[in-house]
Amino acid sequence: MVKNSNDKQFSRTNSAPLSMYATILQPNHSIKYYFKRSKGYINFIMRSGYKTCNINATKIRLEQDIVLHEGDGAFINGDQSNNELSIENIGSINAEFLLFDLE
Template sequence: MSKLSIIPRRSKDRGVANHEWLKTFHTWSFSTYNDPKFQEFGCLRVLNEDRVQPGTGFGSHSHREFEIFSYIVDGELQHKDSMGNTEIIHRGEIQFTSAGTGITHSEYNINKSLPVHFIQIWVKPDESQLKPSYSMKKWLDTDKENKLALLVDNIKDADANVIPIHAKLSMYASILSPSKSVTYAFKRSKGYLHLIMRSGYETPEKSAKLKIKDEVLNEGDGVFILCEPETEVTIESLGDVTAEFLLFDLE
């Protein structure tokens, strides 16, 4: 039997900051949150769960080297960058920037009444001094319902249906109905699963839950996965509502 370790990262233990215009949770050390035990995991450096209030956002700022992308859960986010890209990103879409030798960008919630909820992810590329680039793709909920949809993949393996990344990483998304499950065989030796906090900050009476091996996850929880390549894991939805999650296969 393949070796498999599942280590929970509970939502309540994440870093959190409330700036009124932004409420954000940090899986790894970020900004004013610093925990020596949670600096990175393989090539994953940042996984922030952000909610930005209407008419506010992140002003123009610079990035270098990292592959930076946002998975939009609800609402809409306007992206502008120094490469001349301007887009409004909606639910189901990912905007991806390979910062490489350096870019500046801004991200704003231009909606006048609704917040935007998104997952911001930073990945360390295999190469430095890459030429900056930008891409955006959209997936429907039906692409993810009760199955794993591949959204981001290593550039050497990626086809036209996914976003290519300069790192040994694959990212999947799924929307699991109650009592449904999916099984995945890892290509690499590490994994991370994040159960998106769709229901809000407080745990409601009806909420999403996942089970992976012996661990039960509530919304906002994650798990670190250590395994041998080709190890299979089954992820089961135990909650009262659909469970939307991201699964990373990485080195």
């Protein structure tokens, strides 16, 4: 947690071999992430509340064939030749997720 880049009072360091990214992705937008380590995890945050058929829920697509709904997570195994992950918001509202780049 860093309040701003000039104020180290609010920063927290971690010596573990991981990086964590928080993202808010707008509808019909996509991003690509290039892993620096061999493993990853994505946690799709549940914003709409616990309802099985919530029309306000959103979803994201990983690569071209894996769809995650709010509250879902997925482990990612990579290697040096295939370290790219494509993430697309295919819902109608902003999608919030955490992405962990792990060893």
